[in-house]
Amino acid sequence: MSRSASLRIGVIGAGVMGGGIAQSTAAAGYATICTDISEAALDVARRDSEESRFGLAGSVQRGKLTASEADDARGRITWTGEFEAAASCDLVIECVPERLDLKLGVFRDLDAAAPEAAILASNTSGFPIVAMxxxxxRPDRVIGWHWASPAFVMKFAEIVVAPGTSDETRDSVVEVAGRCGKNPIVVKDNPMAWGFVANRIYGAMLREAARVAEEGVADHAEINQLMVDCFRWPVGPFAMIKGAGSGWK
Ligand SMILES: NC(=O)c1ccc[n+]([C@@H]2O[C@H](COP(=O)([O-])OP(=O)(O)OC[C@H]3O[C@@H](n4cnc5c(N)ncnc54)[C@H](O)[C@@H]3O)[C@@H](O)[C@H]2O)c1
Structure with a gap:
């Protein structure tokens, strides 16, 4: 068995993304410790991992997991206010809000608290990994692992390597992402532009959708429907913004 198969995974931040990521890694067989500074956020994440549309109970109903697989996943997740517990893992995924100062502080704290060999990954939507x-x-053990919402169902895994990221770190994270049922694609960090690949192109689309609405060509609902009908997108651009902010209940 490779090292990646038995890693313990820590998740920092139990919001829209962190809660779903913890559910995903636990369902993939990884002992997972998810922490947040907010007890309320931990409560919501625990409840959503169970009861939300893409939670464990719903996944059993939709035939995506068996009842015993869901039980096993539940048993593998620890929700805790203790940062050190999540930081003690072999792979830690940072999911705090998209503010660079906040993320840099978390990476400093993780570097001090995590085992020397631990990999520190960021789910940033687009800040340079080289900054983290x-x-x-340990720049060789820092990497981007950008997930999409809802984390449990989306196959998206944008793995972002900075110049200092080691091949071993990249290979471990790619393997874990694959075990989580994702389709990992490795891309290069580009500190000159926010957003890696997916969010740069998504941003361009949103800017144009907003311009079309501002010009009065069509309203939000009409734009959403046209994009779904024309390109078979699951939802239109304005529905995507709403889902990313508040989750997909
Ligand atoms: N929402 C999306 O669709 C989406 C998709 C991909 C990536 N992302 C990225 O994922 C990250 C998290 O986004 P989100 O939507 O889950 O945000 P969110 O606001 O829903 O959750 C962030 C959580 O982090 C917690 N937090 C803040 N500081 C903390 C700290 N020091 N230690 C532990 N917890 C802390 C907050 O209490 C909150 O519960 C961001 O970088 C975002 O850009 C979001």
Whole structure:
């Protein structure tokens, strides 16, 4: 068995993304410890991982998991206010809000608290991974692992390597993402532009959709429907913004 198969996974931040990521890694067989500074956020994440549309109970109903697989996944997740518990894992995925100062602080704290060999990954939507690596003493073990919402169902895994990220780190994270049922694609960090690949192209589309609405060509609902009908997108651009902000209940 490779090392990646038995890693313990820590998740920092139990919001829209962190809660779903913890559910995903636990369902993939990884002991997972998810922490948040907010007890209320932990309560919501625990409840959503169970009861939301893409939670464990719903996944059993939809035939995606058996009842015993869902039980096993539940048993593998620890929800805790203790940062050190999540930081003690072999692979830690940072999911705090998209503010660079906040993320740099979390990476500094993780670097101090995590085992020397631990990999520190960020689910940033687009900040340079090299910035996060620079906040640590282990740039070879810092990487981007960008998920999409809802984390449990989306196959998206944008794995972002900075110049200092080691091949071993990249290979471990690619393997874990594959075990989580994702389709990992490795891309290069580009500090000159926010958003890696998916969000740069998504951003261009949203900007154009907003311009079309501002010009009075069509309203939000009409634009959403046209894009779904023309390109078979699951939802239109304005529905995507809403889902990313508040989750897909
Ligand atoms: N929402 C999406 O669709 C989406 C998709 C891909 C990536 N992302 C990225 O994922 C990250 C998290 O986004 P989100 O939508 O889950 O945000 P969110 O606001 O729903 O959740 C963030 C959580 O982090 C917690 N937090 C803040 N500081 C913390 C700290 N120091 N330690 C532990 N927990 C802390 C907050 O209490 C909150 O519960 C962001 O970088 C975002 O850009 C979001």
């Amino acid at each position: 690596a620079g906040a640590t003493t």
